[in-house]
Amino acid sequence: MKKVLLNAIVTVLVSFFSINSLQAQVLTHEDSLANGLISRDNATIISGYGEARYTYDTKRKNAEANLERVVLFVGHKFNNKISLFTELELEDALVIGSGDEGMKGKGEVAMEQAFLKFSLRNPANYFVAGLFIPRLGFINENHLPATFNGVDRPFVEELVIPSTWREIGVGYFGTVKKVPGLNYSIALTNGLNSQGFQNGSGIRDGRQLGSKTQGTSLGLSGSLLYYIGNFRLQASGYIGGTTALEKRVADSLLLNSGPFGNPAEMYEVNGQYTHNGWNMRALFSYVNIPQASAINRAFAHNIPNSLYGGYAELGYNLLFHKYQNEKELIAFGRVEYMDLSATLPVNGIQNDANKQTYIVAGLTYKPIKGVALKADYVQRMTGALNPALIITPFPQQVPYFKNNGFINLGIAYNF
Numbered sequence: 001m002k003k004v005l006l007n008a009i010v011t012v013l014v015s016f017f018s019i020n021s022l023q024a025q026v027l028t029h030e031d032s033l034a035n036g037l038i039s040r041d042n043a044t045i046i047s048g049y050g051e052a053r054y055t056y057d058t059k060r061k062n063a064e065a066n067l068e069r070v071v072l073f074v075g076h077k078f079n080n081k082i083s084l085f086t087e088l089e090l091e092d093a094l095v096i097g098s099g100d101e102g103m104k105g106k107g108e109v110a111m112e113q114a115f116l117k118f119s120l121r122n123p124a125n126y127f128v129a130g131l132f133i134p135r136l137g138f139i140n141e142n143h144l145p146a147t148f149n150g151v152d153r154p155f156v157e158e159l160v161i162p163s164t165w166r167e168i169g170v171g172y173f174g175t176v177k178k179v180p181g182l183n184y185s186i187a188l189t190n191g192l193n194s195q196g197f198q199n200g201s202g203i204r205d206g207r208q209l210g211s212k213t214q215g216t217s218l219g220l221s222g223s224l225l226y227y228i229g230n231f232r233l234q235a236s237g238y239i240g241g242t243t244a245l246e247k248r249v250a251d252s253l254l255l256n257s258g259p260f261g262n263p264a265e266m267y268e269v270n271g272q273y274t275h276n277g278w279n280m281r282a283l284f285s286y287v288n289i290p291q292a293s294a295i296n297r298a299f300a301h302n303i304p305n306s307l308y309g310g311y312a313e314l315g316y317n318l319l320f321h322k323y324q325n326e327k328e329l330i331a332f333g334r335v336e337y338m339d340l341s342a343t344l345p346v347n348g349i350q351n352d353a354n355k356q357t358y359i360v361a362g363l364t365y366k367p368i369k370g371v372a373l374k375a376d377y378v379q380r381m382t383g384a385l386n387p388a389l390i391i392t393p394f395p396q397q398v399p400y401f402k403n404n405g406f407i408n409l410g411i412a413y414n415f
Contacts, residue, residue, distance in 0.1 A: 027144060027370065028414050033075045033083055036123040040077070047073035048087075049414035051145035058405040067093040068145075071112060081119050085132075087112040111210065113166055124183075125174040131210040132171060134187040135223040136236050137161035138270045138283055145412030146372040149315050149332040149364045152408065155356070156309035156336050160285045161268060162204035167219060181227040191217025192264055193244035194255075194295045199302040199389075200340055200354055202287055203264050206242060217241030218259040232272040239265045242295070253298040262291040277320025279330070284310035293345035302389070305345050307354075309338035315364075328366040335359055352383025353400070362408075374410040379403075 029047040032038055038045065050070040056063045069091045076084040092107030115130030135141050139148065139157040143164055148154075157163050169189030176182040190213040196205035208214070219240030226233045243250050243261040250257040268285035286308040289295070295303060315332030317325070340354035362376025385400045 027147065028073075030073050030075060030085070033077060033085070034117075036080075036119070038077050041079045043077045045073070045075040045077070047075070047415060049144050049146070049412070051151075051410060051412040053151050053408060053410040055151075055409075056407040058407065059401045060399070080123075083117045083119075084115075085117060086114045112164060114210075122175070125172075127170065127172050128187075129170045131166055131168050132187075133164060133166045134171060134189065134221040134236075134238070135173075135185045135225065135234075136165060136221060136238055136266065137163065137268050137285065138234070138272070138281065139163045140165055144414040145410075146366065146370055146414045149313065149330060149374075150334065150360055150362060150376050150408075151374045151410035152360075152378070154283070154311050154313075154334065154336060155358050156283065156285060156311050156338055159201055159204060159340060160287060160307060160309040160338060161266065162202070162207055165207055166209060167207070168210045168213060169219070179226075183225040183227075184223065185225075186222045187220070189219045189221070189240075191215060191219045191241040191244070191259070194242035194262055194264070194289075194303075195244065195299050195301075197242075197289070197295060197299075197301055197303045199304075199351060202303075202307050202340060203242075203266070203289070206264070208244065213244070215241070215244035215246070216257065216259060217243055217261060230273055230275040232274075234271070235267075235269045237265070237267045239263055242289075255294055255298055256291070262295060264289050277317035279313075279315045279317075279332075281313045282311065284308070293347055296345060296347045302349050302351075304341040304348060304354075305343040307338070307340045307342050309336065309340075311336035311358075325369075327368070328364070330364040330366075331362075332364065333359075333361045349386065349388060351386040351389055353385040353402075355383040357381045370413055370415050372410075372412045374408070374412065376408050378406040378408065380406070 026032055026035060029045045033045050048071050051068045053068055054065045069089055071087050071089045073087045089110050089112045094105035095107045095109050096105050111131055113132050115128045115132040118127040120126060133141055137157050139153050140161060140163040167189035169187055171185060171187030173185045190208055192203060192206040193208055194206055197203055198205050221238040223234060223236035241260040242264050243255050243257045247257045256262050265288040270283035273280045288306050289303060292303050292305045311334055313332060313334035315330045318329045318331060319327050336358040338356045341351055344350060359379045360376055365373045381403050384402060
């Protein structure tokens with residue numbers, strides 16, 4: 001299965017380089033501000049998005065309903081050169097207790113972005129400074145819930161590429177005049193915190209997300225994005241230090257410090273084809289943590305030297321010939337594969353549960369632009385859980401199923 005999927009992804013991505021300029025869509029008021037379509041100075045823009053879900057676990061015979069997130073965007077155009085972008089996100093509906101019952105909230109409130117944009121003579125070339133999302137992966141930058149198929153974001157773009165990944169720093173986004181449709185970016189941000197790295201989720205929990213970031217580590221990222229014909233093609237990469245400690249403490253743990261001490265690297269390629277109701281996406285990403293042995297010695301989190309994942313998705317709008325894209329009913333299927341502990345350091349313990357395959361199929365109905373009703377079925381297949389890694393013994397241990405199915409229903413909006 002792994003070799004078949006990877007070969008399919010490579011074939012899809014290579015075929016992408018044969019065709020000619022898909023323009024970025026304006027889907028929200030935030031897009032209008034970002035693309036320079038707000039004419040009036042000192043204009044304040046309100047936008048946002050949200051999603052809710054219901055999931056039924058076919059093996060555990062249990063269900064969960066959740067308000068996944070509600071995000072409020074407030075932007076402001078000072079003049080043609082300077083604009084402000086902010087997003088405040090509430091996840092899982094409730095953060096603190098309320099009422100006589102003393103309910104404890106399971107959610108969180110966080111700033112998803114808060115940055116200033118400084119446009120140059122060409123509005124497609126600009127600097128950003130503050131808390132922002134570097135261009136890494138597909139969903140990380142394009143995560144509006146009414147724009148992707150499936151109730152869940154692709155699992156590869158949660159566990160290998162940790163969306164939504166934002167940090168504090170500066171970035172430059174530009175275009176190449178001599179190659180229409182070719183865009184690039186480069187960004188310098190604070191680094192990661194390897195103390196948060198976990199077995200089974202890669203570098204995801206090492207994100208500092210602009211919250212009292214620690215250490216002198218830096219993260220450097222860059223991307224090439226090319227629109228040609230009906231294709232959108234991207235390659236991006238990241239390298240960053242992960243020692244979020246002062247040098248005295250890092251030395252005591254035998255960890256390298258400095259801007260790129262104990263680095264983590266991530267590379268990805270993705271492509272999308274859209275034409276006559278058809279939409280095809282593919283992505284592959286690889287993460288390398290060369291000093292995983294030193295990090296495991298310091299924090300005992302059993303992280304790997306490398307992990308990778310990829311997916312391919314095909315969808316078709318069954319209403320395209322009648323409504324074009326004004327109303328959509330998309331039937332789609334997606335196959336994903338991840339190995340979240342592809343190679344291990346000498347002090348690592350293998351866990352075959354990190355070898356994961358997901359088969360997802362479902363429908364996405366969009367009665368109007370910006371609103372989506374979703375239904376899908378997810379089949380998850382993994383290797384066996386290593387019993388040496390089970391901390392809580394039977395009978396308290398939660399059963400682990402190598403093969404499990406989930407029925408998902410969701411609603412989503414963006415405006």
